[in-house]
Amino acid sequence: MDISSAGLRVLRQIAESGSFTAAAARLGYTQSAVSRQAAALEHSTGATLFERRPDGVRLTPAGLTMLRHAHTVLASLAAAERELTGTVPRTELVRLGTVPSAGSVILPAALAHLAEADPQITVTTREGTTPTLIRALRAGSLDLAVLTSRPPHRPYDSELPRLHLETVADTELAVAVPSTGEFAGRTTAHVDELVDAAWIATPSANSEPLLGVWPGLPGRPRVVHSARDWLTKLQLVAGGFGVTTVPSRLSPVLPPGVRLLRVEGAPPEIRRVLVARLSGHPTPAITAVTRAVASTA
Numbered sequence: 001m002d003i004s005s006a007g008l009r010v011l012r013q014i015a016e017s018g019s020f021t022a023a024a025a026r027l028g029y030t031q032s033a034v035s036r037q038a039a040a041l042e043h044s045t046g047a048t049l050f051e052r053r054p055d056g057v058r059l060t061p062a063g064l065t066m067l068r069h070a071h072t073v074l075a076s077l078a079a080a081e082r083e084l085t086g087t088v089p090r091t092e093l094v095r096l097g098t099v100p101s102a103g104s105v106i107l108p109a110a111l112a113h114l115a116e117a118d119p120q121i122t123v124t125t126r127e128g129t130t131p132t133l134i135r136a137l138r139a140g141s142l143d144l145a146v147l148t149s150r151p152p153h154r155p156y157d158s159e160l161p162r163l164h165l166e167t168v169a170d171t172e173l174a175v176a177v178p179s180t181g182e183f184a185g186r187t188t189a190h191v192d193e194l195v196d197a198a199w200i201a202t203p204s205a206n207s208e209p210l211l212g213v214w215p216g217l218p219g220r221p222r223v224v225h226s227a228r229d230w231l232t233k234l235q236l237v238a239g240g241f242g243v244t245t246v247p248s249r250l251s252p253v254l255p256p257g258v259r260l261l262r263v264e265g266a267p268p269e270i271r272r273v274l275v276a277r278l279s280g281h282p283t284p285a286i287t288a289v290t291r292a293v294a295s296t297a
Contacts, residue, residue, distance in 0.1 A: 001044050005077055008070040010037040011049065011059075015067050016139035018056040018131075041066070064161065071140040091122040092285035097133040097145040098125060100230055102273060102297075104253050106146060109296035110289070118288045137163065137278060143286050146293055148247075149272045150215075164279045166290065169297035171249040173269035174260040175214060176233075178240045183261060191266040195219040198242035200233045201226060212244040216266040234258055247271050249297075273297050 013023040014034070024034040042049050049063035059067060098107055107125060114121055128136065133145040138161060147165075175194065177183040194214055201212030201223045212233065213221040224242050227233050233244045238257035251260055263269075275290050282290070 003041065003044050004037075005074065007037050007041040007044070008066075008074055010034055011041060011063070011066060012070055012074065012139045012141065014038065014050065014057055015059050015063070016132075016135045016141055018058070018135055020057060067139065068161070074140075091120050092283070093122050093124065094285050094289045095141065095143045096123050096125045096289060097128055097136055097142045099130060099133065099146065099148055100127055100228075101148060101247055101250065101271075102146040103127055104230060105249055106273070106293060106297050110292040113292040113296055114289065117292070118285075121285045121288055123289060134163065134276070137276060143277060144289055144293075145276045147274050147276050149274060151270060162279045163276045166275045166294070167272055168275055168294040169249070169273040170270050171247045171273065172262070173214075173245050173271055174248045174251075174262055175243055176237045176246040176254070176258050177243045177261055178237055179257050179259050181240055183243075183259075186261060188264050189261045190264050191216060191218060194243070194263070196222065198222055198224040200224070200236050200242040200244040202228050202233075214245055214263060214266070215269055231255075245269075249273075 010023065010027065010029075013027050014020060017023040017026055020034050020038065021031050023029075024031045027034065029037075038050060045062070045066060047062040047066075048060050049066055051058045051060050051063075096107075103125070111123060114123060126136075126142070130147050133142065133147060136142040137145055175189060177189070183189060191214065194217060199213050199221045201210050201221070203210070203226055210221065210223070213223065225233075225236055227236065230250070234246070234255050236242055237244055238255050246254075246260060248260060254260070275293050277286060277290075
């Protein structure tokens with residue numbers, strides 16, 4: 001097989017991005033260039049590597065086999081480049097991804113723990129949604145990812161290769177409200193009181209529920225502000241412009257003017273924090289980062 005390193009990089013990026021268009025944007029190519037590379041790779045291997053679906057592009061079993069070998073080939077090429085240029089790293093690198101709700105509290109504490117306990121480990125981080133981080137793990141551009149799940153905590157998907165998931169913490173969902181006004185001085189609120197509240201929510205994708213609205217709300221929510229950034233949502237709450245749901249683990253980083261209420265009259269909403277990686281024996285550095293996340297979650 002006559003396969004170029006560019007083709008392998010395109011394969012890896014398509015696996016991570018989930019579409020030819022997104023892969024082209026990440027690589028700085030045109031979409032037609034990515035399509036040509038993908039077609040050339042399929043021609044060279046004599047196999048169908050990509051499955052075109054309404055929700056994007058997924059790798060076929062043959063594509064996943066090629067991806068596994070692409071990891072090895074591209075890592076070897078990167079190592080050779082470092083040796084030839086004299087830039088062999090003196091530290092072990094771990095690439096960590098986090099969902100936004102985990103990054104604000106868990107990430108700084110975990111990095112501080114590592115800096116003291118394992119200074120020979122260098123961690124680079126990137127933030128993303130759960131589907132994005134899972135694709136990055138499988139594509140080999142992340143080593144670990146901190147994810148969250150909601151009940152009933154089913155496996156994220158049935159794709160291959162399988163992920164190794166380790167639960168590090170469970171936290172209860174709460175509602176962030178202004179310190180003044182209707183809920184001033186309170187620690188709880190009945191779910192029925194929240195039906196008419198002004199909600200600050202994050203737009204969701206596909207069939208996922210609207211993020212930021214209490215999941216068991218007995219009525220249609222009145223969403224007055226739409227925001228993805230946690231700081232934006234919490235500052236809107238502090239200004240008295242609405243309420244939003246928040247994992248209780250974020251209580252240490254709440255801005256002034258915001259308090260958390262437990263919701264009564266509805267089952268507790270538990271959010272689970274997990275560390276995900278590809279199955280197999282982890283390196284000592286990956287184990288150390290996992291341990292640091294678990295100790296601070």
